[in-house]
Amino acid sequence: xxxxxxxxxxxxxxxxxxxxxxxxxxxxxxxxxxxxxxxxxxxxxxxxxxxxxxxxxxxxxxxxxxxxxxxxxxxxxxxxxxxxxxxxxxxxxxxxxxxxxxxxxxxxxxxxxxxxxxxxxxxxxxxxxxxxxxxxxxxxxxxxxxxxxxxxxxxxxxxxxxxxxxxxxxxxxxxxxxxxxxxxxxxxxxxxxxxxxxxxxxxxxxxxxxxxxxxxxxxxxxxxxxxxxxxxxxxxxxxxxxxxxxxxxxxxxxxxxxxxxxxxxxxxxxxxxxxxxxxxxxxxxxxxxxxxxxxxxxxxxxxxxxxxxxxxxxxxxxxxxxxxxxxxxxxxxxxxxxxxxxxxxxxxxxxxxxxxx
Amino acid sequence: xxxxxxxxxxxxxxxxxxxxxxxxxxxxxxxxxxxxxxxxxxxxxxxxxxxxxxxxxxxxxxxxxxxxxxxxxxxxxxxxxxxxxxxxxxxxxxxxxxxxxxxxxxxxxxxxxxxxxxxxxxxxxxxxxxxxxxxxxxxxxxxxxxxxxxxxxxxxxxxxxxxxxxxxxxxxxxxxxxxxxxxxxxxxxxxxxxxxxxxxxxxxxxxxxxxxxxxxxxxxxxxxxxxxxxxxxxxxxxxxxxxxxxxxxxxxxxxxxxxxxxxxxxxxxxxxxxxxxxxxxxxx
Numbered sequence: 001x002x003x004x005x006x007x008x009x010x011x012x013x014x015x016x017x018x019x020x021x022x023x024x025x026x027x028x029x030x031x032x033x034x035x036x037x038x039x040x041x042x043x044x045x046x047x048x049x050x051x052x053x054x055x056x057x058x059x060x061x062x063x064x065x066x067x068x069x070x071x072x073x074x075x076x077x078x079x080x081x082x083x084x085x086x087x088x089x090x091x092x093x094x095x096x097x098x099x100x101x102x103x104x105x106x107x108x109x110x111x112x113x114x115x116x117x118x119x120x121x122x123x124x125x126x127x128x129x130x131x132x133x134x135x136x137x138x139x140x141x142x143x144x145x146x147x148x149x150x151x152x153x154x155x156x157x158x159x160x161x162x163x164x165x166x167x168x169x170x171x172x173x174x175x176x177x178x179x180x181x182x183x184x185x186x187x188x189x190x191x192x193x194x195x196x197x198x199x200x201x202x203x204x205x206x207x208x209x210x211x212x213x214x215x216x217x218x219x220x221x222x223x224x225x226x227x228x229x230x231x232x233x234x235x236x237x238x239x240x241x242x243x244x245x246x247x248x249x250x251x252x253x254x255x256x257x258x259x260x261x262x263x264x265x266x267x268x269x270x271x272x273x274x275x276x277x278x279x280x281x282x283x284x285x286x287x288x289x290x291x292x293x294x295x296x297x298x299x300x301x302x303x304x305x306x307x308x309x310x311x312x313x314x315x316x317x318x319x320x321x322x323x324x325x326x327x328x329x330x331x332x333x334x335x336x337x338x339x340x341x342x343x344x345x346x347x348x349x350x351x352x353x354x355x356x357x
Numbered sequence: 358x359x360x361x362x363x364x365x366x367x368x369x370x371x372x373x374x375x376x377x378x379x380x381x382x383x384x385x386x387x388x389x390x391x392x393x394x395x396x397x398x399x400x401x402x403x404x405x406x407x408x409x410x411x412x413x414x415x416x417x418x419x420x421x422x423x424x425x426x427x428x429x430x431x432x433x434x435x436x437x438x439x440x441x442x443x444x445x446x447x448x449x450x451x452x453x454x455x456x457x458x459x460x461x462x463x464x465x466x467x468x469x470x471x472x473x474x475x476x477x478x479x480x481x482x483x484x485x486x487x488x489x490x491x492x493x494x495x496x497x498x499x500x501x502x503x504x505x506x507x508x509x510x511x512x513x514x515x516x517x518x519x520x521x522x523x524x525x526x527x528x529x530x531x532x533x534x535x536x537x538x539x540x541x542x543x544x545x546x547x548x549x550x551x552x553x554x555x556x557x558x559x560x561x562x563x564x565x566x567x568x569x570x571x572x573x574x575x576x577x578x579x580x581x582x583x584x585x586x587x588x589x590x591x592x593x594x595x596x597x598x599x600x601x602x603x604x605x606x607x608x609x610x611x612x613x614x615x616x617x618x619x620x621x622x623x624x625x626x627x628x629x630x631x632x633x634x635x636x637x638x639x640x641x
Contacts, residue, residue: 040544041463048456048515049471055512056478059486059493066488122385125378130370136382138627139389145623145630147573149591150616153598153608154392157399163412164395171413233392238634245635294482297575301595318484323580328488335485346480354473 060339067332074326087329088337095215097334099309100317104341106220107313108292110228111235112285118232119239119284120277124269126240127247137244141237148234152301155230159190166190193222194307221310227299231292239284246280247273286349293341314338400424400610423606427597427614430607433586434593435614437503441578441589442571445507449514450563456515457522457559458552462534463544472523479516487580494581506581506589510571517570518563521633525559526552558629565626566633569619590615 067087071077081087091097122140126133143151158164166187169175178184196217204218250273258272259265296315305312305320314334322331370376398415401422416422460472490509491500499505529552537547578589585596594615598608623630 038463038465041459041465041468044544045456045459045468045471048452048519049475051512052475052478052515054493055486055490056481057474059489060481062489063485122382125382128375128378129368130375130379130382131368132379132382136386139386141627141631142620142623143389143392144634145569145619146616147575147591147594147619149573149575149595150396150612151392153594153612154396156598157412157605157609158392158395167412233389241631241634290480294484296484297591300575301598315482315484318487319576322484322488332485332488335482335487338482339485342480342482346477350473350477350480354469354476 063332064336066328067336069329071328072326072330081329087333091330091333091337096309096312097317098214098216100312100314100334102216102218103221103224103309103311104293104295104313107224107228107231107295108289110220110225111231111292112289114228115232115236115239115288116281116285118236120243120274120281122236122240123243123247124273126244137240140240143234144237146234148297149301151230151234152298152303155226155233156191156302159226161187161189161192189222190226191223191303191311192307194310195222196220196310197222216309221306223303223306223310227302227311230302231295231298234298235288235291239288242280242284243277246277250276283349286345289345290342293338293345314341396609396613399606400427400613402606404604404606423604423608423610424614426607427610430597431590431593431611431614434588434590435618437582437587438572438589438591438618440503441506441510442568445510445514445571446564446567448507449511449518449567450560452511453515453518453563454522454553454556454560455548456519457524458526458548460519460523461526462529462531462547462552472519476516476520478513479520483513483576487576491580501582501584501587503582503587506577509577509581510567510574513577514567514570518567521563521566522556522559525556525562529555558632561626561629562633565622565629569622569630572619 065078068080068084069078070081122136126137169187175187196219199217199219201214201218254272254276255268258268263271294315295313296319299306299311299313300316300319303311305316314337318331318335318338320331321327321334325331370379395412399412401416401420401424403416403418403420403422456475460468494500494505494509497505499508533551534547537551542550572589573591574589575591575595578592579595582588582592585593588596594608594611597603597611
């Protein structure tokens, strides 16, 4: 396998290297090769970088153009729509888009807080290394390996109001208990329920009157809660794994020292261990946060747009406007807003992480 | 990554608090296994015995349930998914290893900026590139073809794969490279003779990670392959669950069938799987 050139190289170094060689000799020997290699690295990277330039940056630029264009039928029309940005204006007037923004905000908030808190709790409990902890950990992470479509299908069945959870509520005697206390039996519609909980419209409307005339309720759509549970089921294991990896970097001496200093077991965690995990929390929140801003497959398979757009999100809006309604400029405009939302959290993250090196 | 975070060491519960913790973990275990239980028992039931009121019950008699029909319906699409995921995984792993090596060990002016531009590509919502992507693939006569989808997965896999390899190679001491360079080895020989032999774990991690991602992809599959005959299994499964003529036992059996390859990868290679998801997210 050896080429003549490399053989002569290894023959050259086979001679004993004198110890007293001056520092600059090494420089002198390796500089010419280093120079050509320095040119070689960018050259070898150029195919990949060219593809990324096209598939990411040029394509985003084209999408921005489409969002500003007149292309709203099957016939391509890249002429710029007057006035500039009219499609965005049109979109931000749509009640459906308002519902989208509300849903993605509520979904992200609930999903993030739930999976981070639950993931941290599981990691801390598993950190005690009780019997069976590897089995627990493997089961908790297992859903991460599944497709969102599979998750969506399974949970759609579980949250079907005619079966699933509602049968369990009956079987556990919860409804008997409620009825005995004089309440109406609990029979939530889950993913078919269009109600919005904790609506803030009246309250916010008092501060800012235009909100009173909004066509959507600013609150937590009931149908979104099962979706949050399904997403948390799938991704809590990821948060847990991140925290387990983070916990492994917190030295045991630190905890021992705190215990010797008289800290209670809870204080050891709240005052010593958890503050050490801040960086992990930030990375996990950013990764899960950008996943939830982009969420599409799970909701598409589980609920679709939902009753009264209760589970509609920008990911689905883009898909339907572009590929079902062929309103390309509107779909593109929504996707540009999605991209901007993701950039708000990803760009600072990349900036701080890659500058550190 | 040399210090793997999950040490295998277990203690028996002794204090009452330990039993509370164990009880809580078992409750969580039940919650996490519940959807899998539902899928399995529903999939194993006969079409006639799938009813809304008996959803949680075990199947009354042993039979293939919906699995025969699900497998027959999804078999061509399972094949498509393999034909998409395997070449795309191999290609992106090989290509990404070169990029990762160059970014880790052959830094040049501006290489960090290039790397940031590359990594940004893994975070974008793919919705924001779909329209030009389809037009571009149409020009190349790749739209609607499986090789077209392979190209798409390879390109959009480059950021994450290069990142994992870069982080892996960055841990190989510079002294080794310096020593090889003094011995006269160049960029290529350092890669083939030093880096590649050391990088088998990284290849395993990346392959598992990419295979899982590509197998589970839905958006690219549904958009780039409109023809049902060539669609990947995730898209076929979604179509199956959306058609009213198909019974629920078949849908659930189909969900298990579609999930099986990645589930098996997780069960048998879970160690590498965890490393992959950590390597893809934790910097450095």
